[in-house]
Amino acid sequence: MTESTDYTPPKVWTWNKPSGGRFANINRPIAGPTHDKDLPVGRHPLQLYSLGTPNGVKVTLMLEELLALGHKGAEYDAWLIRIGEGAQFGSGFVAINPNSKIPALVDRSGSSPIRVFESGAILMYLAEKFGAFLPTEIATRAECLSWLFWQVGSAPYLGGGFGHFYAYAPAKIEYAIDRFAMEVKRQLDVLDRRLAESEYLAGRDYTIADMAVWPWYGGLAKGWLYGAAEFLQVQDYKNVNRWADLIGSRPAAKRGRMVNRVNGEPSSQLHERHDAGDFESKTQDKLVA
Ligand SMILES: N[C@@H](CCC(=O)N[C@@H](CS)C(=O)NCC(=O)O)C(=O)O
Numbered sequence: 001m002t003e004s005t006d007y008t009p010p011k012v013w014t015w016n017k018p019s020g021g022r023f024a025n026i027n028r029p030i031a032g033p034t035h036d037k038d039l040p041v042g043r044h045p046l047q048l049y050s051l052g053t054p055n056g057v058k059v060t061l062m063l064e065e066l067l068a069l070g071h072k073g074a075e076y077d078a079w080l081i082r083i084g085e086g087a088q089f090g091s092g093f094v095a096i097n098p099n100s101k102i103p104a105l106v107d108r109s110g111s112s113p114i115r116v117f118e119s120g121a122i123l124m125y126l127a128e129k130f131g132a133f134l135p136t137e138i139a140t141r142a143e144c145l146s147w148l149f150w151q152v153g154s155a156p157y158l159g160g161g162f163g164h165f166y167a168y169a170p171a172k173i174e175y176a177i178d179r180f181a182m183e184v185k186r187q188l189d190v191l192d193r194r195l196a197e198s199e200y201l202a203g204r205d206y207t208i209a210d211m212a213v214w215p216w217y218g219g220l221a222k223g224w225l226y227g228a229a230e231f232l233q234v235q236d237y238k239n240v241n242r243w244a245d246l247i248g249s250r251p252a253a254k255r256g257r258m259v260n261r262v263n264g265e266p267s268s269q270l271h272e273r274h275d276a277g278d279f280e281s282k283t284q285d286k287l288v289a
Pocket residue numbers: 026053054055056083088100101102103117118119120
């Protein structure tokens with residue numbers, strides 16, 4: 001292993017150069033808006049400002065499931081926030097998420113708008129609002145929330161740790177890749193063991209815990225993230241693969257994955273969703289044709 005480095009940290013860190021790697025243009029050590037920009041508002045009760053990354057997909061999975069169950073109040077406009085272009089630093093977006101990260105939701109169904117940020121909080125908000133996908137029986141609810149919060153705490157090691165150093169950093173650093181590959185494989189094994197004993201994470205039913213975990217760890221198992229399937233030997237996690245396929249076959253999950261998606265097959269990209277019919281008529285292949 002390469003141990004040496006010619007870098008000695010100074011007494012005080014200063015922002016004197018870009019951090020390097022992909023996304024260096026949007027990394028800054030300060031919060032707050034960089035420019036004035038109002039957010040658009042559509043006709044539906046729920047306004048989602050997002051992008052089709054794993055964190056964004058968690059919410060569209062939930063919204064599409066709620067609509068499939070017949071909850072009309074879950075109708076939503078999904079607006080595209082292009083984070084690579086710094087749209088998360090516009091004043092309107094910062095007003096609904098001071099943390100400047102997608103996804104962010106505004107519920108306009110009541111007398112005054114309610115903002116919700118952090119994907120886990122959005123899932124809980126929607127689950128409680130519609131009384132769905134969050135068990136009410138105390139033990140199953142505890143299990144569901146445990147896995148939901150497990151995801152919130154664990155995925156930064158997968159994305160900000162492993163994904164960053166394996167795929168995006170300007171140099172391949174063996175120490176960093178080893179450290180995070182080890183942790184991500186451990187996390188996959190945690191899930192694999194749970195899914196060996198239980199159909200879904202919280203038990204017999206599909207819940208917001210699965211919706212939070214699937215876009216990250218299901219996506220990893222299906223080879224959608226970081227081109228790392230072979231490196232991490234994801235096919236070995238049989239129960240994770242079984243569960244990932246089960247969720248992936250749900251019509252609402254298929255639709256949820258398409259919303260605000262800006263890469264992949266043009267027919268799988270629905271940049272903005274303002275109507276249920278958009279899945280048929282507004283995908284990129286149709287718009288370009
Ligand atoms: N803990 C947050 C993480 C959200 C997050 O990291 N979003 C990324 C995209 S997946 C983002 O907006 N990045 C833009 C930036 O960091 O400036 C959540 O779960 O909502």
